Amino acid sequence: MRKPALAMTAAALAATPLFAACTENASSATGDEKDPRTVTVTSSADACKLSATSAPAGTLTFEVTNTGSEVTEFYLLGADGMTIKAEIENIGPSINRKLTVDAPAGTYVTACKPGMKGDGIRADFTVDESGDGPTVSADEQQQVATAQANYKAYVNDQSDQLVTSTQRFVALYKAGKDDEARALYPQARAHWERIETVAESFGDLDPLTDAREADLEPGQKWTGWHRIEKDLWAPAGYRALTPQQRTAYADDLMKNITTLDGRIAGLDYTVDQIANGSRGLLEEVAGGKVTGEEEAWSHTDLWDFQANVDGARVGWEGVKPIVEAKDPALAKQLDERFGALQKLLDRQRSGNGFAFYDRVSATDKKALSDAVNALSEPLSRLTAAVLS
Structure with missing residues (x-):
């Protein structure tokens, strides 16, 4: 057993476009410009720090670094705090891993779980409507x-x-x-x-x-x-x-x-x-x-x-x-x-x-x-x- 994965509730999926996964990828940052769809996450023994609490809808990348002494996990949860939209687990101390997910506009909850137990260290996260449309053949x-x-x-x-x-x-x-x-x-x-x-x-x-x-x-x-x-x-x-x-x-x-x-x-x-x-x-x-x-x-x-x-x-x-x-x-x-x-x-x-x-x-x-x-x-x- 381990906790992750990726199924949405039927209600949430009803609001997800059929080709939501093909929304335009986050554009690469140039110079000092920060990519708004890339969020850095620092997970420690007692904190879960995100570089932003919101991002535009589309392909999001969470770059998770474990600065603690225990293995940790990172979750993107639905607004109910239970439905797992995406997760990445088994992040060892001093390890950096990326979680890529296509996220439609809505409210979410992020969670780091040091030691891989308990409810984790949680915070609200918002995905805002975006004018970027899909480019799909x-x-x-x-x-x-x-x-x-x-x-x-x-x-x-x-x-x-x-x-x-x-x-x-x-x-x-x-x-x-x-x-x-x-x-x-x-x-x-x-x-x-x-x-x-x-x-x-x-x-x-x-x-x-x-x-x-x-x-x-x-x-x-x-x-x-x-x-x-x-x-x-x-x-x-x-x-x-x-x-x-x-x-x-x-x-x-x-x-x-x-x-x-x-x-x-x-x-x-x-x-x-x-x-x-x-x-x-x-x-x-x-x-x-x-x-x-x-x-x-x-x-x-x-x-x-x-x-x-x-x-x-x-x-x-x-x-x-x-x-x-x-x-x-x-x-x-x-x-x-x-x-x-x-x-x-x-x-x-x-x-x-x-x-x-x-x-x-x-x-x-x-x-x-x-x-x-x-x-x-x-x-x-x-x-x-x-x-x-």
């Missing part, structure tokens, strides 16, 4: 429309499959058929992981559904996938849940997955959300799967790893025709590095699944980590290329 309009339609169909299909597989999983778990439940667990979760950045955009549902024990806030009740995981792969000294408790946790998971499916059905996606989502899924891999922190008891991290890569690839391939026309070198590099990472994952296959992560050698884990990092660098440039 007919061919690019068609490419954008195709990318949006295909991605929506993919997310909706994965969400539907998530509901079906979760229903089967919780039925097995409640019936005490633990071996069958353990076998289905990583397969059911794969549908969540493929659309994780969309699922995590709902700030109320994500912690109820996918919180890891190590990430719990003080006083937070632990529910969801990983609560059940611990019960199925019980560590030494663990007190098993009663049948009544099993039913309660299983029903709660099913309720939240069903709610998620209903919300996803009403969403549309702009091309910057698709591109940022692809980048965000690789960050999920780097932040939890490749480290073995995601599935602490089942060690089914490689199933999650593959599913995140699947989702990232689908996002990339959806916008690939747009990038090929604008930056063919980047398109070629992304194809090559997706391919290299997939070859390493394929070496870990075992039967219908993968090796358990606690049995993967340190050498192989290092190779996977290096391949993720190699892919993350060009993927971080994807959104800017799409919006250029």
